[in-house]
Amino acid sequence: MNVSGAIHDLRALLADPDRVTVNETILEHHSHDLTYHAPHLPEAVVFPTDTQEVSRIVRFANENGIPVVPFGVGSSLEGHVIPVRGGITLDLSRMNQILEIRPQDFLVRVQPGVTRSQLNQALRRHGLFFPVDPGADATLGGMAATNASGTNAVRYGAMRGQVLGLEVVLPDGRIIHTGGLSVKSSAGYYLTGLFVGSEGTLGVITEVILRVYGIPEHTAAARAVFPDVESAGRAAVALIGSGMTVGRVELVDAKTIVAVNRFKGTDYLESPTLFLEFGGGRKAVEEDIRLAEELVNSEGCQTFVYEHDPEAVAKLWEARHHAALALMAMAPGKKMMTTDVCVPISHLPGALHAARELMETRGMDGFILGHVGDGNYHAGFAVDADNPEDIARAEEVNAAIVRYALERGGTCTGEHGVGMGKRKYLPEEHGEAVELMRGIKALIDPKGIMNPGKVIPD
Amino acid sequence: MNVSGAIHDLRALLADPDRVTVNETILEHHSHDLTYHAPHLPEAVVFPTDTQEVSRIVRFANENGIPVVPFGVGSSLEGHVIPVRGGITLDLSRMNQILEIRPQDFLVRVQPGVTRSQLNQALRRHGLFFPVDPGADATLGGMAATNASGTNAVRYGAMRGQVLGLEVVLPDGRIIHTGGLSVKSSAGYYLTGLFVGSEGTLGVITEVILRVYGIPEHTAAARAVFPDVESAGRAAVALIGSGMTVGRVELVDAKTIVAVNRFKGTDYLESPTLFLEFGGGRKAVEEDIRLAEELVNSEGCQTFVYEHDPEAVAKLWEARHHAALALMAMAPGKKMMTTDVCVPISHLPGALHAARELMETRGMDGFILGHVGDGNYHAGFAVDADNPEDIARAEEVNAAIVRYALERGGTCTGEHGVGMGKRKYLPEEHGEAVELMRGIKALIDPKGIMNPGKVIPD
Incomplete structure (x- = not known):
């Protein structure tokens, strides 16, 4: 019909x-x-x-x-x-109601159309917040569907770790409930985790139960500048390995800082920079900052700046937050392509280096941002969507970046999901396991009506 | 055949x-x-x-x-x-090889027969540890199969959060690999999470890739005694809500302390007690302890004792660790039955109270231990496995405890798994979703050879 x-x-x-x-x-x-x-x-x-x-x-x-x-x-x-x-x-x-906030249980029930800023606004008066922050003000249903994460994931984990339960409409119209209101469960197969990240190909998420967290008493941020990406990477590994609780660890490469300076009129040192965030009791955070400074200095950090004042913290993060904007502002009319591989953490400095080289040898501008604590990074290019050659060149770089990650046991997508763009890489990444994914798709959606042409390769 | x-x-x-x-x-x-x-x-x-x-x-x-x-x-x-x-x-x-330790990537690859103490011994010289601690020295394959957790889960999460990838032999003999070496991924359906917690009913786990963590520079522990379970529960909620990083938050009820005192000859105050652990930089931990003391005192804590010395820390935790032993020691020849429900955190004090009452009205002795940070607790009874009446009485209490949890959105099993004992509760907990679990079982194991009679109800 x-x-x-x-x-x-x-x-x-x-x-x-x-x-x-x-x-x-x-x-x-x-x-x-x-x-x-x-x-x-x-x-x-x-x-x-x-x-x-x-x-x-x-x-x-x-x-x-x-x-x-x-x-x-x-x-x-x-x-x-x-x-x-x-x-x-x-x-x-229009399904954007916050159905329930349970401050004493550190959880909420929301409809899928609630955005993360809408949720955070409602949580603030309870002293709570929802940590997953993919940048865009996405809906929580969409974030569950792609297993989104972002800069906070190193401390709080990705979306899948936050979703305690779902209401899902299956392709035949049946309504099921997975998970529940408890923080953990070993009661049967993990259907919640199967639907999180299924990108609308197995059903429609109509309700989400999410964990929320106490806002740390105090938050501080630091910027650490390094002579090269490798030393920044080593410093990140030292921080993670110290057993201290790091809130965010983000790397911005030198060329990206150059773009930000041009876009914002700022004068940040144009060298690889780690952006860090710490949260907790005031004195504990002060101690964390002191320990972090010691650790990064022993890995060759040249400049270490930290801020406790909330406005100064926000200002310090601007270079990180505006990197993609800075790139796109310099390329009016063009569209963005962003890579999203994730590698074992120790391979991140090498991966960042290789990505920049791949771009430079093709004369391509772009940003490089790394969620260093996770081994996930994004190289972003402005492409002319009407120019097949431009797209082909960008896709070639994207493919080389994916190959670099897969050869090291990494993944083609750390947080953006498969969609249309990463389908072709699934067989290389998962081998025979793709057939099991295909079997699950056929079991739940035998007529293939749910978001066809996504996730599972033809 | x-x-x-x-x-x-x-x-x-x-x-x-x-x-x-x-x-x-x-x-x-x-x-x-x-x-x-x-x-x-x-x-x-x-x-x-x-x-x-x-x-x-x-x-x-x-x-x-x-x-x-x-x-x-x-x-x-x-x-x-x-x-x-x-x-x-x-x-x-006999598949107990640690295949690879990658300290810079904070991950290991192990065969399924490696036990957690074997792994931790090998990790120690790298300054690393594996946090999931279910009590028993279980194998990592078994822990993955049941999605085990334990006292550390409030900080590090349950087993599913640690497993980055698996090798699985499917029932038809095919060998698949799920996940990989990166800390996060959004590349297709979450098969790793489906096999974790499947209790051997979907295939055999033959290799596990696990996250490991830096040993905190310093660890301290505290014991906080309360007049009643309710105030202890409120104190736990206050701690979790403060945004500080708590390592463990365990509750032991008064009757269980009595049993421990009798078993160990100790003289702990026979009142509900929270056992806490904090890890991080020394000064940050000191600050955490100070803040924790303030928070629990404002909820009515009567005695707060803390220890920094590792031996004293271990001694402080003894009452918690020996609770089950203490019970079983008093009931020679009997077998253990332990409940494992998990409820929304705010319901935990009520649930503990109800469980103790259910036991007392039937004249049953037993321990009650709560992973308060997760809302998961165990009531354990010694039962005479040869006496059907004794088992029936214990199962009746178990059922009432499960019903209490399910009525509040909780789960029949927080960390032990379904096995034989909890199958009957799955339809009540998951409704229509059980049919999807059954479909997945039939898809992957059409002949039903893998661990029949477990997880999925007949």
């Missing part, structure tokens, strides 16, 4: 028929993500407001073989939300 | 035929776990020494419909390793 003939039926499934739309502007808005991936229009966009509506729409789509693509705010980076085979885009932004 | 007729064939699959045995003593050793669950003999015990042998044995068993039960040291607590349908027990204790 084609969707245009089914609009009437779809409208009958919702309390308000206006929440099914074929408006051109809205279709266009749901045709792309933030990157260079080629856009494709959905045939209709549906805005459900509760789980029952999601269930009815998905069951209808399944019965009629219509593709369904769940959509949060569209901030993903590998084409996850692009409806490459048309069909229905299920925009979950 | 029955196993006794297949011994010759099995022997031909191993490099050394003596590693297939039907020796009565060895069969008996593999017929039980540490608890009251009724033993059952395997028909043969096989001791493979490498993955290829495991693959050949499992493939043979699958072709011939013979049950296979993986076995580590037999320290599980819900009958996981009892071969209730006979068949082959695959004893993995």
Whole structure:
């Protein structure tokens, strides 16, 4: 059945028929993500407001073989939300209620369309926060779907570690609940973890139970400048190995600092720089900073600056936060491509070095940012999405960066997910295990309606 | 095919035929776990020494419909390793090589038969340790299979958070590799997490890649005594909510302290007691202790004792560590039954109170220990395994404790796993999601040879 003939039926499934739309502007808005991936229009966009509506729409789509693509705010980076085979885009932004905050249990229940800043705003008055910070103000449903992480992951872990339970609408419309309200469980197969990171290919997440954390009494940040990426990498390993609790450990390479200085008019030393954050009791943090300074100095740190004042802390992090912006600002009209490999931590300095070289030999500008504590880093390039040669060149660098990681036991994607962009690397990374993934997909979504063309290679 | 007729064939699959045995003593050793669950003999015990042998044995068993039960040291607590349908027990204790220690990457690769104390001994000279501590000196393969955790989980997380990758022999003999050497990944479905906690029902774990951690520069411990369980619970919530890094937070109830005093000849105050541990830089730890004392005092703590000296720290933890021993020592000839529910943290004081009351109204002695930071606790009873009435009474208390947890969104097992003992509770805990678990079991193990009678209810 084609969707245009089914609009009437779809409208009958919702309390308000206006929440099914074929408006051109809205279709266009749901045709792309933030990157260079080629856009494709959905045939209709549906805005459900509760789980029952999601269930009815998905069951209808399944019965009629219509593709369904769940959509949060569209901030993903590998084409996850692009409806490459048309069909229905299920925009979950109106399912944005914080259902429950349980401060004494350090958990919340939210609908999938709640964004992380919306959640953090609501948590603040309880002295709590949600730590996963992928940069974009993504929805929590989308962050669960891609197993997002970000700069805080070294201390708090990625999204999968925060999700205690899910409500999921399966492709046949059944509604299941995985996990629960307890912090840990060994009760049966880990379905919660299977759906986290499944990128909308196994069902639609309609509710998320998340861990939240006490805001540390005090937070301080430091910037440590090194003569080269290698010594910065060694310093990061020393910090992690010390057993101290580091909040964030981020590396920005010299060329990226140059771009930031040009963009922001700042005068940061144009050398590889580690950005650090520590949180806890005030005196414990002071002691952490002192110990960190000792450790990084013994690895050749040239300048160590730290700040306790919240505004100064925010200012200190600006160079890190604005790196991608700085690059894109210098390339108006272009689209972003960002790599996302993760390597064993000791390989990170070598990987960063190799990535910069790969870019330079092709005359490409770009940022390089590393979540050093995790071995995950991003090389980002501005590409002309209308120029196949430009894209081919960028993809070649991306492929070389992925190969470098896979040869060292790493992964093609640390936190962005597979989407369209990384499908081709799964067989090399996982071998025979991809067949098991394919079996699970076929078990749960036998008609292949859920986000087709994503994750599992053809 | 029955196993006794297949011994010759099995022997031909191993490099050394003596590693297939039907020796009565060895069969008996593999017929039980540490608890009251009724033993059952395997028909043969096989001791493979490498993955290829495991693959050949499992493939043979699958072709011939013979049950296979993986076995580590037999320290599980819900009958996981009892071969209730006979068949082959695959004893993995000779696959006990530490394959690789990568100190700079904070990871190790081990065979499944390596025990946690064996690993920690090898890690010590690198200044590293493996944090998951379930009490028993279990194998790492077994700990992965049950998603074990223990007292350190509040800081480091449970087993699933430590396992970066696995080698698994599937029921048809195929060997797959999940995950890899990077700390995080979003590359496809989370198969690693699916096999962790699958209790040998989906395949045999033949290799484990684990995260390891720097030994904190300094460790200190404290004991805080409270007038009642409720105030101890509130103090634990305050500690967790403070944002400080707590290593362990364990609660021992008054009656359990009484048993320990009797067993050890100690004179601990016979009131609910929190045992705490802190690790990090010396001054940071001192500051943590100071802050912790302030927090627990404001919740009514009557006595706060702390220790920095390693021997004194170990001594301070004795009451916690010997609680189960103390109980069993007072009940010679009896077997242990231990509950393992996990509840949302705020419900823990109420749950502990209810558990003690359930025991007292039935005149039952037993220990109560709580991993307060996780909401997981154990009530343990000595039961006469030959007395059906005694078992029925204990199971009734166990069921009431589980029901209390499930009614509050908790789980029937926080860390011991389902095994035989908790199967009956899965439908109540997971509802429709159990059908998906059943589907995954049928997908991966269509003939049902892997550890039959465990995890998934009939």
